[in-house]
Amino acid sequence: MLVRIQNASMSNEERQLVDWLRSWNGESDPPGVAVVNCNVPGADKLHQVDALVWTPQACVVVEVKGFADRQHGELTPTPNGPWLVDGQPAAFTSARRNPLHAMRDDIASVHAAFTPATGDKRVAGLVFVVPADGAQLLLSETRLPTDVDVVLGDHEYRVRRYFTDLTDEPVQWSADDVARAFHELHLDSMLPTEQELAEQDFAGPVTFTRPAFQPGTAGEEPYLEPGYDAAGEPIYRRESPLMAYSPWRLYPRDAPGSKLDQAVLRILLLAGMIIAVLWTLWFLISVATW
Structure with missing residues (x-):
């Protein structure tokens, strides 16, 4: 999977997700293009999205959640109200206790932004929950909104299985669709080449031509992925x-x-x-x- 990073100031949980996505380079690994820690246009303001992952089957909006304290037990996601661990509110690092509240807004903004250019394409939601070090968490069976899933980030195979299962779904996204979506989401500088998209199983060709770059136009600078050296190895900045x-x-x-x-x-x-x-x-x- 090809990974782009817009803002290198990532949480440890986001770095864990990046490391796992970058490790999928084999023929049997799930293909796709991910943009991590990015801003997308909304109705009245920019939305910060932890990750957007395109596969040939869907665009997945990823919400990454970590824990401020070590909690053991069964994590119960709910459509409304705080998420619970053995009956106690989940001690997420952010003040927002229900990740689905932010995800609803992000999915709606992403879908509304690119639909006029790509047509009505599938947008799914994934909450990537990373337990604190040493914590033992189980995920309860809970009814969630359609096309929204929760995955525990304690083992790489859980995330891999989610994206592998997507490959069994009908193909919706072509290379041209991805190019148009990147443009509508103001992510032009993150867009992979047509060859890179083909390597990730997106059918070509790319017929969409971006408007010519004009000096002084924001967001059109040549892409240089921050936080990584020339060999593509991550340079993590430790937070004090x-x-x-x-x-x-x-x-x-x-x-x-x-x-x-x-x-x-x-x-x-x-x-x-x-x-x-x-x-x-x-x-x-x-x-x-x-």
């Missing part, structure tokens, strides 16, 4: 542990509850951090000049 104490991480803007309360807590925490830093500097200067 201190970032876990960021006021915007501890009190996110999209957290449930009063927005004013969250803003006040962010300001108080930031002010406290500034005071602590200034006091430490004063103490060190006092000791040095004693």
